[in-house]
Amino acid sequence: MSKVLVLNASYEPLNITTWRRAVVLLLKGKAEGVEHNGRMLYANFRLPTVIRLRYYVNVPYKAIPLTRRNVLYRDEYRCQYCNVAGDNLTIDHVIPRSRGGGDLWDNVVSACVRCNIKKGNRTPKEAGMPLKRSPRRPHSSLYFEIAKQIRSGGNREWKKYAFGLE
Numbered sequence: 096m097s098k099v100l101v102l103n104a105s106y107e108p109l110n111i112t113t114w115r116r117a118v119v120l121l122l123k124g125k126a127e128g129v130e131h132n133g134r135m136l137y138a139n140f141r142l143p144t145v146i147r148l149r150y151y152v153n154v155p156y157k158a159i160p161l162t163r164r165n166v167l168y169r170d171e172y173r174c175q176y177c178n179v180a181g182d183n184l185t186i187d188h189v190i191p192r193s194r195g196g197g198d199l200w201d202n203v204v205s206a207c208v209r210c211n212i213k214k215g216n217r218t219p220k221e222a223g224m225p226l227k228r229s230p231r232r233p234h235s236s237l238y239f240e241i242a243k244q245i246r247s248g249g250n251r252e253w254k255k256y257a258f259g260l261e
Contacts, residue, residue: 098244099143100253101256102129104151108237108256111244117146125149130252144252161198167205168239169230170248175204176214176224187212189230200232223253 099117103109118136120126121143159165163186165216173180175187187206190196204226206214214222231255233239241257244250 097132097134097142097144098250098254100145100241100250101126102145102147102256103154104148106147106256108235108241109148109152109154110237111240113141120148130248132250132252144250145256158192159170159235159236159238161200162202165233165239166203169233169242170205170228173205173227174207174210175226175228175230176206177212178218178227179207181207183208187211187214189226191216194218201230204230 096112098111099114101112101117101120101240114136114190117126118140121128126146126148128141128143128145129147130143132144133142134142136142166186167184171180171181172182172184174184184205185208186203187210188196188198189204192198194204210224214224238257241253245254245257
């Protein structure tokens with residue numbers, strides 16, 4: 096039927112589970128329903144789209160590697176200067192490496208070849224090319240799966256719990 100976003104007790108996304116597992120957690124009293132999309136499982140039981148655990152689960156931090164693929168996925172395979180979509184994108188340093196800009200999540204964006212050449216060895220402000228979205232580090236590896244669900248048009252209720260997704 097549908098997937099359910101599981102939040103930690105602190106309302107941060109923990110994982111995505113099946114609706115069956117979510118219902119089991121609700122019935123056992125281990126979680127509470129936070130969001131519903133109106134679907135009914137039984138006459139008096141609404142099918143959740145977001146649940147929150149009643150207890151806090153400590154999850155060790157796992158950094159998302161800075162790779163070309165992850166940057167393109169974060170930027171929805173769109174040039175961050177002209178918004179053109181496609182597979183023929185490059186990675187651009189917002190602050191050029193020659194000026195001290197590093198390979199960091201908040202300094203790299205996807206760009207089409209045309210915009211990357213036009214910007215050259217300048218900052219976006221100097222080139223008169225503002226960014227469509229400010230680059231940022233994804234909060235967790237779950238970020239990509241949540242983004243995929245939201246962008247596909249399903250589970251719009253998840254958006255307010257997915258920090259960093261506009």
